[in-house]
Amino acid sequence: MRDVEQDHGEKTPYECFACGKVITAVSLPESCQDCGGEMRNRLTPLE
Structure with a gap:
């Protein structure tokens, strides 16, 4: 596994645990x- 570098001003995909909706946000x-x-x-990988 490798770490993913993130640009803090860049939009990132987020997913809801409950309904699965995916959005992008800063x-x-x-x-x-x-x-x-x-x-x-x-x-971020799930464990």
């Missing part, structure tokens, strides 16, 4: 716009 959204679920950075 920073992690507090919650999903559709269902209110927790969001995750898609560039």
Whole structure:
């Protein structure tokens, strides 16, 4: 596994754990716009 370098001004894809909606944003959204679920950075691997 390798680390992914991120540009802090660049938009990043985020995915909702609950409904699967994917959005792009500069920073992690507090919650999903559709269902209110927790969001995750898609560039960060799940363990």
